[in-house]
Amino acid sequence: MKQSFSKRSTMTEIAAKAGVSIPTVSRVLHQRPDVAPETRKRVEQLLEEHGLLQRHAKKLSRKEHSGIVDMLFPGFDSMYSFEIARGVEEVLARTDRRLAISSTHHSLELEQHWMSKIQHSPSDGAILVLAHGEPRRFDPLHRHNIPFVVVDHAGELGLDTPSVGATNWLGGRTATEYLISLGHRRIAVITGPTTLPCSQDRVAGYRVALEAAGLPVRPDYICQGNFSPDSGYTQTNALLDLPEPPTAIFAGCDEQANGVYRALRDRGLRIPDDMSVIGFDDVPTASIVTPDLTTIRQPLREMGRVATTMLLHLINGEPLDSIRVELTTNLIVRNSCKPLDDEK
Structure with a gap:
């Protein structure tokens, strides 16, 4: 001692x-x-x-390698996390390492507990999804020589913290520009938690697109959600109760868009005839809902693959080409949006 x-x-x-x-x-x-x-x-x-x-x-x-790579994500209730995990597994399948998955159940206390446990476990490295991002929280990993990569970071990261993300700002702007191109002028957005950089960036892109088109940014059209279907449902009902409801809704993620769909149907409204809806992520369910969801594809599986490749380099003591990697988002057009009728 x-x-x-x-x-x-x-x-x-x-x-x-x-x-x-x-x-x-x-x-x-x-x-x-x-x-x-x-x-x-x-x-x-x-x-x-x-x-x-x-x-x-x-x-x-x-020191010998254990052959174990740990992965921490917020919960088992999200297609978002599973898609990233699939990318991780695809890369590890080509190696002699195996994946150990843990969940924080969206609890900061459980995340901190996991951080304290991993320093005593036989782990070669870790992939952290939506980790609470204060740099000092990673100190246990640094002290015990456990390499790690953060995916879609949820807070401030140190300048030397390896991370993989996506072009959330571009995605938010692209989604909004697409709705504007269809003639929509009253466009609402339901965000994720406002503390998350990805939510902030998507709303920033939404604002820029409206301003570039000469359209007002209406505070009553910016609703805070938490990336869950329930928040999509609740906030859509609030938007429909406005004196002047929107004609299009940009949901912060595809799972949140499921709640938007449910609220519109409960009100007897048709998608896209009465309301256009666009999501974000392009998880597998986006293509099988009715109507299939127009969305911004975030390359979740590729983010998992890139993060794992970076981690393997760190485990082997090899330099990284870049500490921060940002993958491109792009628009996937399906059937949940349509040109606005002139009378609306």
Whole structure:
């Protein structure tokens, strides 16, 4: 215990002298590639002076891989998470590693508990989906040399945290521009949680598209949801109760669009004759609902594949081509939107 305390104290001292954070010192000590060359050289020199570099190199040489990759996502109730997991499995199937999946059930407390447990587990690395993104929450992984990649990050990430996301801003703008091209002028959006960068970016794209077309951004047409069908249902009913309801709804995700569909049908409204609806994600159910859903395809499976490929590079001590990867979203036109009738 005394030796462990001494090591932590030394790392704190080295971090102060090098002008970097303790996690950065840990990454250099554990031979992680995601550190700038000049910073690495400065930290290594200090580590060598304190004798930590040599001792840890011997420890690393004795370490063997477990063959286990951990994956953490918010819940088992979402096609979104399963599509990412399918991409992860596709890559791991070509290796000798296996996947261990855990869920936080959307609880920050359970996520923190998982972080504390994984440092004592035989894990080669981790893929974190929608992790609460304060950089300090990743400290246990850094300290115990557990490489990780964040997918679709849910908060602020450190500059050297590997992550994979999608062009949410472009997707939000594309969805709104498509509805405008059909003649819609009263377009509402039902967001995901406003604390999430992906929600913020989609709404920002929505705003830009309206402003570029000379259309007002109406606060009563921006409704906060939580990416669930129930929130789509509740917010659609609120929009229909407005003195001037929208003629089109942009749902924050396809599962939320299911709630939009249900609310419209409960009101006796037809899609797309009475209301155009567009979603986001293009999960498998989007093509089998009636009418099939026009949506913005977020390459979820590809995000899982890219994140896993990045993680395998980190596990092998290989450099990454890029710390941050952003994959393109694109419009998938089906039958839930139509040109607006002149009389509406």
